[in-house]
Amino acid sequence: MTDPTNPQFIRDSNAQALAAHQADYDALGAQLQRLGRDIESVVDAVSRFAVAIPSWGVGTGGTRFARFPGPGEPRNVYEKLEDCAVIQALTRATPAVSLHLPWDRTGDYAQLREVASGLGLAFDAMNSNTFQDQTGQPHSYKFGSITHTDRATREQAIAHNIDCIQAGKQLGSRALTLWVGDGANFPGQHHLTRAFERYLESAKQIYAALPPDWTLLLEHKMYEPAFYASVIQDWGTSLLAAQSLGPQARCLVDLGHHAPNVNIEMIVARLIYAGKLGGFHFNDSKYGDDDLDAGSIEPFRLFLVFDQLVDAQYRRVSSFSPAYMLDQSHNVTDPIESLMSSAIELQRAFAQALLVDREALSQHQHSNDVLLAAQTLKRAFTLDVHPILCEARRRRGGAIDPIHTYRRSGYRAARAQARPAVAGSGSGIV
Numbered sequence: 001m002t003d004p005t006n007p008q009f010i011r012d013s014n015a016q017a018l019a020a021h022q023a024d025y026d027a028l029g030a031q032l033q034r035l036g037r038d039i040e041s042v043v044d045a046v047s048r049f050a051v052a053i054p055s056w057g058v059g060t061g062g063t064r065f066a067r068f069p070g071p072g073e074p075r076n077v078y079e080k081l082e083d084c085a086v087i088q089a090l091t092r093a094t095p096a097v098s099l100h101l102p103w104d105r106t107g108d109y110a111q112l113r114e115v116a117s118g119l120g121l122a123f124d125a126m127n128s129n130t131f132q133d134q135t136g137q138p139h140s141y142k143f144g145s146i147t148h149t150d151r152a153t154r155e156q157a158i159a160h161n162i163d164c165i166q167a168g169k170q171l172g173s174r175a176l177t178l179w180v181g182d183g184a185n186f187p188g189q190h191h192l193t194r195a196f197e198r199y200l201e202s203a204k205q206i207y208a209a210l211p212p213d214w215t216l217l218l219e220h221k222m223y224e225p226a227f228y229a230s231v232i233q234d235w236g237t238s239l240l241a242a243q244s245l246g247p248q249a250r251c252l253v254d255l256g257h258h259a260p261n262v263n264i265e266m267i268v269a270r271l272i273y274a275g276k277l278g279g280f281h282f283n284d285s286k287y288g289d290d291d292l293d294a295g296s297i298e299p300f301r302l303f304l305v306f307d308q309l310v311d312a313q314y315r316r317v318s319s320f321s322p323a324y325m326l327d328q329s330h331n332v333t334d335p336i337e338s339l340m341s342s343a344i345e346l347q348r349a350f351a352q353a354l355l356v357d358r359e360a361l362s363q364h365q366h367s368n369d370v371l372l373a374a375q376t377l378k379r380a381f382t383l384d385v386h387p388i389l390c391e392a393r394r395r396r397g398g399a400i401d402p403i404h405t406y407r408r409s410g411y412r413a414a415r416a417q418a419r420p421a422v423a424g425s426g427s428g429i430v
């Protein structure tokens with residue numbers, strides 16, 4: 001194996017692609033210049049774009065039916081960081097990792113932080129887990145966690161979230177993402193209002209434990225594991241909760257957590273308006289799954305979400321700095337490859353959104369020129385910004401072609417040797 005994070009290896013790999021890349025880049029630069037756009041400023045913005053990797057994403061996921069482990073899966077949080085470092089070295093778009101406790105629990109967070117920073121990685125939002133029971137846990141989450149009818153169970157779930165904040169403080173994280181699977185499978189199973197009241201009461205206690213510079217990200221999800229009524233099922237409930245908790249609480253939009261055909265870019269626009277857009281879990285979905293690779297099914301929708309984000313920047317919306325994270329489960333691909341290509345899909349949507357002619361769009365909107373307004377967006381979406389993405393990576397020491405470079409390194413085969421599978425490995429979601 002060649003170390004895929006080795007700068008010389010990346011440069012050598014880039015050398016083979018450089019001439020073709022340069023020709024494509026120059027051609028796109030000339031095309032954009034004719035449109036009155038400067039390619040350099042887009043490269044610059046794209047090279048500063050960052051999205052956090054979910055630690056659970058580097059393992060192979062699974063479905064309700066089975067999990068098919070992949071070769072060389074990381075067996076603990078340190079090995080997950082090794083894989084994240086490969087993604088970052090090749091894409092230069094993923095400098096931080098989002099941890100999930102207790103999956104990533106370790107005795108010494110100061111040491112973990114040091115190892116991560118040696119690998120060029122920092123820590124993004126912490127994620128708590130009260131949707132599974134852990135061995136030895138006194139109270140079960142079968143019927144809920146922070147909304148449970150039983151006070152002791154709620155207190156246990158609250159304490160776990162506070163633990164996540166404590167661990168996050170040592171890691172340099174500044175946010176806690178609160179997603180709970182709590183809800184009902186049958187009408188009548190729980191009291192729709194009282195369950196929400198219990199959520200608020202518990203979330204208040206978690207909120208009170210936040211350091212002043214932290215954000216509490218409230219994540220909604222329409223269904224699963226609760227199939228009839230999730231307590232925090234949509235952005236309206238999430239916004240209501242964030243508003244009643246206070247300024248440090250904001251809403252997190254996981255792209256996979258909506259009913260099919262829901263207009264997610266409108267949700268984003270409304271949350272921006274309310275000053276409550278806290279961040280994203282990027283992924284894609286077709287039917288009921290919430291964890292397909294970003295941009296793999298609906299790239300236009302991803303673009304329209306980024307269009308709202310760029311529009312907010314363009315309008316200089318105050319205190320606008322959403323946290324970007326991926327949240328995916330890879331069942332049939334090499335997770336490293338899926339995460340690299342997903343990060344790149346986000347950059348693609350971002351670059352396209354940056355290229356929207358916002359002045360023209362605004363004029364067409366004012367004069368009700370529907371066709372030209374729609375075409376203004378489509379024009380940006382159909383631009384092939386691939387050379388911009390390659391150039392942004394190359395300038396930061398990343399790979400012109402991350403997937404090809406990764407495969408050439410032989411990393412996965414070497415990990416398969418070095419990491420024999422262990423029973424009950426903490427990788428992936430089942």
Ligand code: RM4
Pocket residue numbers: 100127179219221254281290327429
């Ligand atoms: C949930 C949700 C959470 C993630 C878990 C693993 O569907 O997306 O963000 O932490 O899955």
Ligand code: MN
Pocket residue numbers: 179219254281327
């Ligand atoms: Mn999520």
Ligand code: MN
Pocket residue numbers: 221254256257290291327
């Ligand atoms: Mn999800």
